[in-house]
Amino acid sequence: MIAIIGGSGLTELANLEITRRKIVRTPYGEPSGPLTFGRIGTQEVVFLARHGYGHTLAPHEINYRANLWALHAQEITRVVAIATVGGIAANLGAGTIAVPDQIIDYTWGRPSTYFEGSEQPVTHVDFTYPYNEDLRRLAIASAKDAGLGIVDGGTYAAVQGPRLETKAEIDRLERDGATMVGMTGMPEAALARELGLAYAHLCVVVNPRWWRGMAVRDVLRMGHPVLREKAKPVEHFGTAELRDLLQDMKDTMAAKNGAGLAAPQIGVGQRVVIFGVDKNPRYPNAEEVPFTVLVNPKLVMLTREVEEDWEGCLSVPGMRGVVPRYIKLRYSGFDIEGDPIERVAEGFHARVVQHECDHLDGILYPQRMTDLSRFGFNEELFPGEELQDE
Ligand code: HPA
Numbered sequence: 133m134i135a136i137i138g139g140s141g142l143t144e145l146a147n148l149e150i151t152r153r154k155i156v157r158t159p160y161g162e163p164s165g166p167l168t169f170g171r172i173g174t175q176e177v178v179f180l181a182r183h184g185y186g187h188t189l190a191p192h193e194i195n196y197r198a199n200l201w202a203l204h205a206q207e208i209t210r211v212v213a214i215a216t217v218g219g220i221a222a223n224l225g226a227g228t229i230a231v232p233d234q235i236i237d238y239t240w241g242r243p244s245t246y247f248e249g250s251e252q253p254v255t256h257v258d259f260t261y262p263y264n265e266d267l268r269r270l271a272i273a274s275a276k277d278a279g280l281g282i283v284d285g286g287t288y289a290a291v292q293g294p295r296l297e298t299k300a301e302i303d304r305l306e307r308d309g310a311t312m313v314g315m316t317g318m319p320e321a322a323l324a325r326e327l328g329l330a331y332a333h334l335c336v337v338v339n340p341r342w343w344r345g346m347a348v349r350d351v352l353r354m355g356h357p358v359l360r361e362k363a364k365p366v367e368h369f370g371t372a373e374l375r376d377l378l379q380d381m382k383d384t385m386a387a388k389n390g391a392g393l394a395a396p397q398i399g400v401g402q403r404v405v406i407f408g409v410d411k412n413p414r415y416p417n418a419e420e421v422p423f424t425v426l427v428n429p430k431l432v433m434l435t436r437e438v439e440e441d442w443e444g445c446l447s448v449p450g451m452r453g454v455v456p457r458y459i460k461l462r463y464s465g466f467d468i469e470g471d472p473i474e475r476v477a478e479g480f481h482a483r484v485v486q487h488e489c490d491h492l493d494g495i496l497y498p499q500r501m502t503d504l505s506r507f508g509f510n511e512e513l514f515p516g517e518e519l520q521d522e
Pocket residue numbers: 216217218219291296297313314315338339341
């Protein structure tokens with residue numbers, strides 16, 4: 133029989149036909165909860181929610197020894213452990229599933245062996261390859277069959293938690309060779325090995341950590357849920373976090389040759405936009421717009437008059453559409469140190485500001501269009517021209 137240990141957010145399996153639940157006691161105390169027995173298709177499985185059924189146990193409070201012992205006592209031979217992780221390697225974006233092949237253990241103070249106490253012989257299990265390769269292959273093949281993209285291999289850093297790591301700590305984990313970080317992988321994997329259970333990890337990336345220190349960030353594309361959300365006002369000015377965000381936004385905008393960028397476009401739901409267009413001989417028609425950083429912006433339209441013109445967006449790459457915008461407005465807000473900014477803008481400058489501030493309310497330019505016949509691909513609309521996006 134196979135056991136599935138569910139991680140954060142996975143306290144039940146949707147397709148599990150439950151046959152019974154069983155409370156198991158062990159010489160090491162109580163497991164995180166009762167074991168749930170059932171079937172997925174024809175496969176008999178036992179399920180255990182690692183953090184308890186109401187998600188009440190922090191990673192360092194989990195009785196790993198009792199959990200694995202309880203499963204072992206059910207004549208289980210294989211354990212697929214599902215866990216959420218932070219992605220450190222650049223290919224581990226949010227939602228990616230990874231099946232690591234190595235572990236580095238940074239946890240401390242967790243009872244992590246069955247081989248202790250006067251009745252137990254000292255035993256050093258081989259843990260060179262911490263995961264069972266056959267079970268890894270099976271997990272990878274099944275995920276592929278189910279149409280899920282999967283990253284085969286990687287090194288799981290098991291950290292103590294429950295807090296998340298500092299930037300320097302993630303830097304260190306990366307230097308150590310870790311590609312993902314989680315809080316529950318150890319001693320779980322080692323205890324499974326001590327009991328002779330085949331063990332593999334299915335790691336779901338919930339928060340990519342790889343962008344830290346890497347200035348050019350991926351720009352989210354239309355359809356991504358973050359682009360539809362209303363961003364939150366910045367509450368604290370002059371912080372290192374805000375400076376880092378601004379640096380990333382500037383570098384990303386420069387690398388992608390954009391005319392503007394809003395924080396949600398790089399996945400940060402805060403009310404921060406930047407924009408600016410230099411006089412550039414490559415774009416003789418683009419009016420100059422002063423480089424501006426605007427935090428918590430407010431717009432006041434100074435006219436009802438609108439004008440239509442083409443727009444592009446880094447979140448709608450390769451496309452252009454005609455968008456009506458107000459031709460004159462006053463914008464106000466703050467720079468990242470909290471100093472106020474107020475300006476009147478017209479024409480292209482006013483257009484760029486409206487486009488960027490729309491991002492903070494979850495609006496992309498196609499939602500402002502009134503005539504979709506003037507929406508299309510750059511290469512078809514403007515063959516041979518180089519264009520800037522916002
Ligand atoms: N760090 C540690 N554990 C985690 C993380 C993280 O960023 N995300 C999910 N589990």
